[in-house]
Amino acid sequence: MAEQVKQVTKEQLAAQLLQVYETKQPIDFFSNVHNLSVEESYEVQQVFAAKRSKQTGKEIKGYKISMTSPRTQALFSASEPAFGTLFDDTLHRGHTELELASMFSPLLEPEIVFVLKEDLSIGAAEQEILEKCVLHAGLEIPDSRFADWFPKFQLSDLICxxxxxxxxxxxxxxxxxxxxxxxxxIKLTLTQDGKHLDTGYATEVMGNPVASVAWLTQKLGEKNQYLKKGMAISSGTFLSPIPLAAGSYSADFSHIGQIKLEVN
Known part of the structure; x- marks a missing residue:
């Protein structure tokens, strides 16, 4: 009976997150009411991802990795990163324009995005990842269904x-x-409207962004899951997140290339 109650709760929490997309009204942190473990939080995320994919018809197209520096892990008393799920409509390729009004309270993080040329084996290590992936310049835009979320959320809120x-x-x-x-x-230079914002380095991402993707393959491997051809993996930010504002952004990654974003 207890397990059934837990499952109902997970379904309800996932449904609340989905409803925010329709109402455009962010909700209170789950951690204010529920004391969810990391495993339970990932179960909520899994239910959410399945429901969102079914509701929108958008396929799961990869993952994003968060908390890839000791500094960010320390904020949540965590010993490892965390991940989320990407969908068709999450990913934008090439020069992109986005409307602030279409989001809730977004941030900006420059990241290397790994795109798989073929399936990775379960628990794939760094060398296999490099052989089977294309590394792209990227910008991740974290956003939340919770009100007044950054940096006040708990780890369970982030994962859910x-x-x-x-x-x-x-x-x-x-x-x-x-x-x-x-x-x-790899060195990152971020500008907004032609003005230098900040400089970051790949070593901020678990010492090497490839190590971040290797962590994800190990994490998924614990559930006998693996990364598939065509998936995109946003591997972790080179910089502390900044609030996203209107303007023209450019992220220039040495060895990799440049990505531009227009925000209106």
């Missing part, structure tokens, strides 16, 4: 809310010939 997935913008082309050493040396 699909890793606070909003949008992921990636360059139309990338590189598939980098070594692990070259991937670790």
């Amino acid at each position: 809310d699909n890793g606070v997935t909003g949008k992921v913008v990636l360059a139309a082309s990338g590189r598939d010939d980098l070594t692990q050493e070259e991937a670790a040396q």
Whole structure:
């Protein structure tokens, strides 16, 4: 009976998150009421992802990885990153225009996006990932269904809310010939309206963004799941997140290329 109650709760929480897309009214943190474990939070996310895919007809197209630095993990007393699910309508390729009004309270994070040329084996390690992926310049736009969410949410809220997935913008082309050493040396320069905002380095992402994707393959492998051809993996931010505002953004990644975003 207790397990049935838990399942009902997970269904209800996932339904509440989905309803926010329709009402455009963010809700209160689940952590204010429910003491969910990490595993239970991922179960809510899984129910949410399945319901959203069925409701919208949008297929699951990959994952995003959060909390890839010791600094961000420390905020939640966590010992590892967390992930969320990407859909068809989450991903935008090439020069992209987005409307602030279409989002809730978005942030901006420059990230390398790995796109799979073929399936990865369960628990694939760094070398296989590099051999089977194209690395693209990217910008992730975290967004949440919770009101006044950043940086006040708890780890369970982040995981339940699909890793606070909003949008992921990636360059139309990338590189598939980098070594692990070259991937670790990538430098990021972020500008807004031609003005320098910040500079970041790949080492902020678990020492190397390839290690971040390897963590995800291990995490999924625990449930006998693997990353499939065509999926996109947003691997973790080079910088602390900044509030997304109107303007023209450009993220220039050495060795990889550039991605531009217009926000109106």
